[in-house]
Amino acid sequence: MQRLPLILALCLPLLSCQKESQVEAAAREGILLIGNAADPKSLDLQVVSGVIESNVMRALYEGLVQFHATEDLGTPPGAALSVTPDETYTVWTVKLRPDAKWSDGMPVTAEDFRFSYERILTPAFGAKYAEMLYFLKGAEDFNKRVTPDFSSVGFKITGSHGFVLTLRGPTPFLPEILKHYTWYPVPKHQVLKFGEIDTVGNAWSRAENLVSNGPFRIKSYRRNHHIEVERNPHYWNAGNVHLEGIRFLPITNTFTEARMFRNGQLHITNTAAPEVVDLMKKEDPASLRQEPYLGTVLYRYNNNVEPLDDVRVRRALSLAIDRQAIADSVFRGFEPAYGMTPPMGDYDPPRGVSFDPEEAKKLLAEAGFPGGEDFPRLKILIASRETNAALATAIQAMWREHLGVEMEIDNKEWTAYMAAMQDMDYEIIGGGWIGDYIDPLTFLEMWTAGNGNNRTGWESEPFGAKLRESFQANEPTERFRLLHEAEVILLEDSPMTPIAWWGKNYLIHPSVKGWEPLLLDNHPFTNVRLIPQPPQR
Amino acid sequence: MPKLLLSRFLQGLLTLFVLVTITFFLVRAMPGSPYTGEKAMPKHIEAEKMAVMGLDQPWPVQYGRYFTNLILRQDMGFMYGKEGVQVSEIISESFPVSLSLGLASMGIALLVGIPAGVIAAVRKNTPTDFACLSLAMVGICLPSFVIGPLLAVFFGLKLQALNVAGWASPTDWILPAVTLGMINAAYLARLSRGGMLDILNQDYIRTAKAKGVPGARIVIRHALRGGLIPAVAFIGPAFAGMISGSFVIETIFQIPGMGQHFINAVTDKEYFLIQGLVLFYGFLIVAVNLLADLAQIALNPRMR
Numbered sequence: 001m002q003r004l005p006l007i008l009a010l011c012l013p014l015l016s017c018q019k020e021s022q023v024e025a026a027a028r029e030g031i032l033l034i035g036n037a038a039d040p041k042s043l044d045l046q047v048v049s050g051v052i053e054s055n056v057m058r059a060l061y062e063g064l065v066q067f068h069a070t071e072d073l074g075t076p077p078g079a080a081l082s083v084t085p086d087e088t089y090t091v092w093t094v095k096l097r098p099d100a101k102w103s104d105g106m107p108v109t110a111e112d113f114r115f116s117y118e119r120i121l122t123p124a125f126g127a128k129y130a131e132m133l134y135f136l137k138g139a140e141d142f143n144k145r146v147t148p149d150f151s152s153v154g155f156k157i158t159g160s161h162g163f164v165l166t167l168r169g170p171t172p173f174l175p176e177i178l179k180h181y182t183w184y185p186v187p188k189h190q191v192l193k194f195g196e197i198d199t200v201g202n203a204w205s206r207a208e209n210l211v212s213n214g215p216f217r218i219k220s221y222r223r224n225h226h227i228e229v230e231r232n233p234h235y236w237n238a239g240n241v242h243l244e245g246i247r248f249l250p251i252t253n254t255f256t257e258a259r260m261f262r263n264g265q266l267h268i269t270n271t272a273a274p275e276v277v278d279l280m281k282k283e284d285p286a287s288l289r290q291e292p293y294l295g296t297v298l299y300r301y302n303n304n305v306e307p308l309d310d311v312r313v314r315r316a317l318s319l320a321i322d323r324q325a326i327a328d329s330v331f332r333g334f335e336p337a338y339g340m341t342p343p344m345g346d347y348d349p350p351r352g353v354s355f356d357p358e359e360a361k362k363l364l365a366e367a368g369f370p371g372g373e374d375f376p377r378l379k380i381l382i383a384s385r386e387t388n389a390a391l392a393t394a395i396q397a398m399w400r401e402h403l404g405v406e407m408e409i410d411n412k413e414w415t416a417y418m419a420a421m422q423d424m425d426y427e428i429i430g431g432g433w434i435g436d437y438i439d440p441l442t443f444l445e446m447w448t449a450g451n452g453n454n455r456t457g458w459e460s461e462p463f464g465a466k467l468r469e470s471f472q473a474n475e476p477t478e479r480f481r482l483l484h485e486a487e488v489i490l491l492e493d494s495p496m497t498p499i500a501w502w503g504k505n506y507l508i509h510p511s512v513k514g515w516e517p518l519l520l521d522n523h524p525f526t527n528v529r530l531i532p533q534p535p536q537r
Numbered sequence: 538m539p540k541l542l543l544s545r546f547l548q549g550l551l552t553l554f555v556l557v558t559i560t561f562f563l564v565r566a567m568p569g570s571p572y573t574g575e576k577a578m579p580k581h582i583e584a585e586k587m588a589v590m591g592l593d594q595p596w597p598v599q600y601g602r603y604f605t606n607l608i609l610r611q612d613m614g615f616m617y618g619k620e621g622v623q624v625s626e627i628i629s630e631s632f633p634v635s636l637s638l639g640l641a642s643m644g645i646a647l648l649v650g651i652p653a654g655v656i657a658a659v660r661k662n663t664p665t666d667f668a669c670l671s672l673a674m675v676g677i678c679l680p681s682f683v684i685g686p687l688l689a690v691f692f693g694l695k696l697q698a699l700n701v702a703g704w705a706s707p708t709d710w711i712l713p714a715v716t717l718g719m720i721n722a723a724y725l726a727r728l729s730r731g732g733m734l735d736i737l738n739q740d741y742i743r744t745a746k747a748k749g750v751p752g753a754r755i756v757i758r759h760a761l762r763g764g765l766i767p768a769v770a771f772i773g774p775a776f777a778g779m780i781s782g783s784f785v786i787e788t789i790f791q792i793p794g795m796g797q798h799f800i801n802a803v804t805d806k807e808y809f810l811i812q813g814l815v816l817f818y819g820f821l822i823v824a825v826n827l828l829a830d831l832a833q834i835a836l837n838p839r840m841r
Contacts, residue, residue: 022700041618041619041620042619042620042621044620047620049574049576123581123582123585124585124589126582126585126586126589127582128574128578128582130579130582131579143581143582144581145581200589200620200621201615201620201621201622202621203621205621206621222630222793223627223630223631223793224631224793224797225704225793249791251702251791252788252797253788253789253791255686256689256701256702256788256789256790256791259686259689259690259693259694259701259702260700260701260702260703260791262694262701263693263694263697263700263701265700265701265702265703413804414804415567415568415569415573415804415805415806416567416568416569418569418573418574418575419568419569419570419573420568422573422577452577452578452579452580453576453577455577
């Protein structure tokens with residue numbers, strides 16, 4: 001046993017003769033090495049629903065409009081030359097680019113889009129994210145088997161490269177929605193080669209069969225090891241793609257990812273744990289990025305159990321949380337939330353939650369629990385991931401200190417926790433929400449009665465009415481005013497309480513250019529460049 | 538001997554059957570389903586999925602289908618989350634990685650652990666013995682999630698000699714194999730030291746010494762065979778554990794092995810994958826235990 005270090009020490013000079021680190025070599029070759037947290041569930045964009053998958057989809061496919069490299073609300077044209085609304089923002093005319101091609105050289109046509117939208121909405125296909133297309137008139141009914149025929153959906157082909165989308169109501173923010181990968185096309189010819197429109201587990205999306213229309217095409221895939229994409233020569237804008245390829249590494253352990261970055265094995269990490277943020281601030285602050293991200297950390301109350309069915313109790317609990325302290329000590333780079341919706345574009349959420357222990361005490365006393373007396377011992381349910389336990393402990397302590405109430409923390413395994421949330425088998429539960437697109441609706445619609453993501457038992461007719469009214473508003477400022485009013489109702493009733501707005505912490509190598517802060521973190525890979533750096537001494 | 542083999546084989550089959558049956562019902566009794574997720578799946582989509590995947594059927598029907606497919610078609614089932622992917626693909630892709638890493642770790646464990654234990658036993662109560670024992674104790678006490686990152690930081694970040702993680706360059710197996718190997722080496726060292734001490738106190742060793750047989754010859758020819766019996770009994774199951782992968786080692790060193798599936802399959806409620814892995818691991822355990830028994834018989838004449 002004693003000799004091993006000696007043997008290893010003797011071998012080390014042999015191993016350490018590598019002069020160039022992996023990131024340096026990759027930068028020279030134009031290959032971006034990027035941490036991507038996990039292996040994607042599929043390369044078929046119509047069956048997946050996660051952020052991890054969306055990163056790969058963005059390289060492989062292209063929607064009607066693209067993500068902008070620097071502007072959150074920018075919508076540069078993609079597969080479409082133009083997407084034009086009528087004056088009510090309800091009927092949108094799409095003109096496809098005649099030179100858009102699939103990676104096998106076949107043209108991208110209106111029929112591909114029709115097929116794609118029919119496929120994702122076909123009930124038997126069971127796409128998890130079909131809801132994203134419910135903006136189309138009749139889409140929900142078709143997806144729920146109310147109408148059996150896709151012709152009832154608001155999609156009409158006008159030519160080989162043109163179609164018209166008819167929506168369920170005025171949707172001025174449709175271009176934002178179109179950036180989501182559920183609206184990207186799949187190659188009809190390739191999908192049907194390996195199955196039917198509703199075939200579950202269709203082999204067309206296996207790496208060896210995959211055909212895509214984005215700036216990159218699949219080069220190699222090894223499960224839990226890597227996905228490598230290379231420049232797609234058939235891409236209409238191939239001349240303006242700077243990278244030769246991207247290598248996605250499914251690194252689940254954030255500390256492993258940080259070590260790989262520091263060892264020159266990665267250009268960009270998916271995330272940086274709070275401990276890594278502290279370390280990098282000291283050692284290499286230039287590589288650390290801390291940016292806002294479109295998400296909210298929140299605590300749900302079960303509105304059906306006593307005493308949480310009393311709005312005064314829910315408000316008291318919300319007012320007793322010092323969000324600034326939490327943002328500073330528990331998270332790194334998160335902002336204390338004052339509304340459910342993070343500020344975005346022209347929308348500033350109402351200042352509906354704050355830290356006011358005196359008011360909290362008063363409300364709790366009014367509800368019949370002066371000084372926390374006789375308040376039942378409730379459970380805070382969490383899943384032990386990342387900073388959840390630290391957050392729960394902090395909130396537990398704040399409630400004890402400011403309200404005199406004792407809570408227990410109940411830590412469950414991930415799916416048991418998720419199942420408890422879905423079945424509303426909890427009293428107070430930790431959670432979060434990441435927006436799908438940049439619009440307040442993605443943070444508000446979930447709280448309507450019967451929505452699968454509500455999970456609080458809260459139902460409010462005035463709130464629902466405001467949202468429905470906003471669906472009919474075709475003037476953007478008017479729409480935001482209605483959504484703002486809806487959010488005021490939500491925060492006043494406090495079926496849940498927002499804690500913090502998400503921040504994205506990650507590490508990035510200085511050779512990566514064109515990777516700017518974006519709220520959705522959806523960077524168009526076409527704009528990314530690698531500029532090899534002079535070797536560091 | 539053939540009788541013993543046959544009886545062990547039948548026992549093994551029975552064990553696997555019971556194992557898979559218990560697993561089948563236990564995994565389905567867990568809260569949640571493969572479609573429980575952070576964002577709620579719409580109820581009507583979930584119903585469509587459950588029907589397509591056969592999860593809407595009563596358990597006994599699902600159980601019958603599973604066994605029919607397993608025995609008649611050698612079909613271990615499919616993945617719910619990764620549509621179109623078979624359980625057999627997951628196992629056949631990841632097992633070779635875990636096997637190669639496990640073999641390298643086992644090599645390290647044997648080459649380090651057994652000599653260390655033997656030397657410690659021969660030099661009982663000397664500084665060498667204490668050194669071996671304390672190193673072994675450290676190896677047993679320190680979990681792999683401490684040793685692994687420490688090795689990665691030292692050899693990777695500090696010396697810049699090896700990659701801190703990954704499974705691409707031919708040297709990438711060194712750190713994980715050493716991490717996994719050292720922990721098992723520590724157990725082996727303690728077991729072989731204990732076994733050797735037992736044997737070295739036997740009358741026949743004293744007789745050999747009295748007859749003037751040289752020390753090294755006594756150890757190698759006469760003591761080793763009996764002294765290694767406890768270590769051999771440990772090697773069997775330890776070997777099965779090492780070649781079927783380790784979640785901790787694989788996530789620390791970013792290795793596409795089988796160990797991570799044992800954990801992730803449970804989190805994701807991938808029922809068929811859990812059953813497939815349990816069946817596969819059970820098979821390995823049964824097989825290596827049989828081999829370990831045979832090795833013990835070969836080493837110990839009293840067992841024949």
